[in-house]
Amino acid sequence: MIKVGLVDDEKYDLEKLIVTLAQVPDIEIIFSVNSSEEAYELIKKAEIDLLITDIEMPALSGYELADFISTYALDIKVIFVTAHSGFAVHAFDLEVLDYIMKPYSKDRLLKGVARYREKTEAKEAHGxxxxxxxxxxxxxxxxxxxxxxxxxxxxxxxxxxxxxxxxxxxxxxxxxxxxxxxxxxxxxxxxxxxxxxxxxxxxxxxxxxxxxxxxxxxxxxxxxxxxxxxxxx
CATH class of the missing domain: 2.40.50.1020 (LytTr DNA-binding domain)
Structure with a gap:
């Protein structure tokens, strides 16, 4: 079971993530929030495997959330879902799992989640x-x-x-x-x-x-x- 956290300050975009991922049998949505500050507090509990987040948000950006995860070596992978391409280089530096541009299709989002499965299974197989x-x-x-x-x-x-x-x-x-x-x-x-x-x-x-x-x-x-x-x- 993949435990996922979702954060997007746009209500419609967050609901789209929820509806798409709720249909996948091996995914459990642990939290889905519009506030990046709330997501930050939830991330610190380290109860998720995968964070799917927008980048440009009030208070904390998705990039800052990913940087926190990287700095403290939390065992959480990150997928960015954004309308802006300008953060792609920074995402590469943080070893973000995927960078998905809005608007996106259901298949494109699920392809990003599939990358998480592949990396996890490869790690398990070579463990x-x-x-x-x-x-x-x-x-x-x-x-x-x-x-x-x-x-x-x-x-x-x-x-x-x-x-x-x-x-x-x-x-x-x-x-x-x-x-x-x-x-x-x-x-x-x-x-x-x-x-x-x-x-x-x-x-x-x-x-x-x-x-x-x-x-x-x-x-x-x-x-x-x-x-x-x-x-x-």
């Missing part, structure tokens, strides 16, 4: 997985994981460097893996789609998956293979 074991914790690079398999009371994680075991279930581990890179292919498997080499018919309703870097195989149901073909390839 670390901490495996909880009985006497220690193992740290693994997610990008090196080929697939995970649940057998009995143990989960085996096959990587390009070897195998690891943990008592954590696939249901516990699944939230660690972004949908764009990993797929729960079967009740017993989570696979990294980037290492898939080919599929072979296994039963009437499932296929065997072969991977790069390992001779081991995983399973995928026919319905999940259809999802994989539609959403990934």
């Amino acid at each position: 670390k997985l901490i495996l909880k074991q009985k006497t220690e914790m193992q740290i693994i690079d997610k990008k090196d994981i080929i697939f995970l398999e649940r057998t009995g009371r143990s989960t085996t994680i096959v990587t390009v460097d070897g195998e690891y075991a943990t008592y954590q279930s696939l249901s516990e581990l699944e939230p660690e893996f972004p949908f764009r890179f990993f797929l729960r292919s079967h009740r017993a498997f989570i696979v990294n789609i980037h290492y898939i080499k080919n599929f072979s018919l296994y039963t009437k309703h499932s296929y065997s998956i072969s991977f790069q870097h390992t001779a081991k195989t995983a399973l995928i149901t026919k319905s999940n293979l259809d999802i994989l073909q539609k959403d990934y390839f």
